[in-house]
Amino acid sequence: MTPLLQVRDVAKFYGPRVGCRDVSFDLYPGEVMGIVGESGSGKSTLLGCLAGHLAPDAGEVIFDTAVDGPRDTLMMSEPERRMLGRTDWAFVHQHARDGLRMGVSAGGNVGERLMAVGARHYGEIRSSAIDWLGRVEIAEDRVDDRPTAFSGGMQQRLQIARNLVTGPRLVFMDEPTGGLDVSVQARLLDLLRGLVREMGLSAIIVTHDLAVVRLLADRLMVMKDGHVVETGLTDQVLDDPQHGYTQLLVSSVLQV
């Protein structure tokens, strides 16, 4: 099986400071990988480098494109990379406001992504938008409301619908449940879990919440000071952590 994403020695520096360095891994189709670490560990920098939001200073990010097979996305032209971002990739931001157009209706937010990949038939776009709002549990009668009238949890679900409507193969998520109430988090996690499985998505999820990765991720990468300190099967890393930092991280979780 060809990996969907092959990451080789990716590094990003902020002046003399290390954002992340020496990061390498393969992600296979259908795999969900969690990246955990405290703030400043480099996990969001890494995600930005993988998703094409930041330009790494070194390394390769090879994606198995639907048309041309494996290609280094860092060597692509900007329009090519943007097209990839609209078709094969999706990015779910921590703050739904960063991933939504707040002045456009919920249906418009979902429909816009479809139009960006060439959909033109209004009726079909609208029915597809309503279908997706239903899948993320937003009632049909809210389709013409703007996201500003939605709760935080609803905004996040709308952002997910907007991202998944075009049937991406790889989804990047940056703290997708951050800042939400625990009850809303549980609902969102359940939704994400179902969608990932149904659509056979591959995903890379950055979070500092170990409960989130236990539920969603097949495998885990633990980062500290810009370096990967431990990788492995999610439950193995959490239940039998090998590195001192991971042991500290796991033992610091408050029990409920």
Add this chain to the structure above:
Amino acid sequence: MSISGTVKAGAMIEIEDVSKNFVLHNQGGAVIPVMAGASLSVGRGECVALTGASGAGKSTLMRMIYGNYLAASGRIVVGGVDVARAEPREILALRRETLGYVSQFLRVVPRVPTREVVAEPLLAVGVERGIAMARAEELLGRLNIPEGLWGLSPTTFSGGEQQRVNIARGFAHGYPAMLLDEPTASLDAANRETVLRLIEEAKMRGAAIVGIFHDEAARARVCDREIDVSVFTPKAA
């Protein structure tokens, strides 16, 4: 990964010279050796009981077979896959298709109805939805979970009900290899009988089983052999 030539014919689970240490980096780097030289072979249709005092390493060995704990050295081959060395996706595939684990506690995902929780392992291997649901309902019925609860999430069920849901889930798919951690603990006589029958049925279809049973009568009835894991406890230096 290919099946190694040293694996005996019919051996589904083959453990060879496995050791395990816990290194506590945040407590002065203390190294706690918990197991050394553990070897064990379980054939198809065979049930082996792990025995030994509390703390002897029964659960540790089971967790290593499941890939939940990392072995320090040795080989743990289940259905041709060396769990001690396999990639996460290989272990997940093994757990999906070949190796089942009935733990003592149900780890519930919020909001998923009981029927789905039990049918999930079948759906994961591609069993058609209607068939998976029918099998789930049959098991829930046999384990005396009231029909009115099947559509509810087990989150709010009693401890005993959650345990039985967990057993139903563990036996839904016909895994060729199974790990059972105290499957009959705290069950009433009727449910205990059902679980023992499920174990016997699994053996009949050829499953290789490793289990921890504190219930001596249950152990005597379903287990073919006992392995005292305290022989694998490293001698104090």
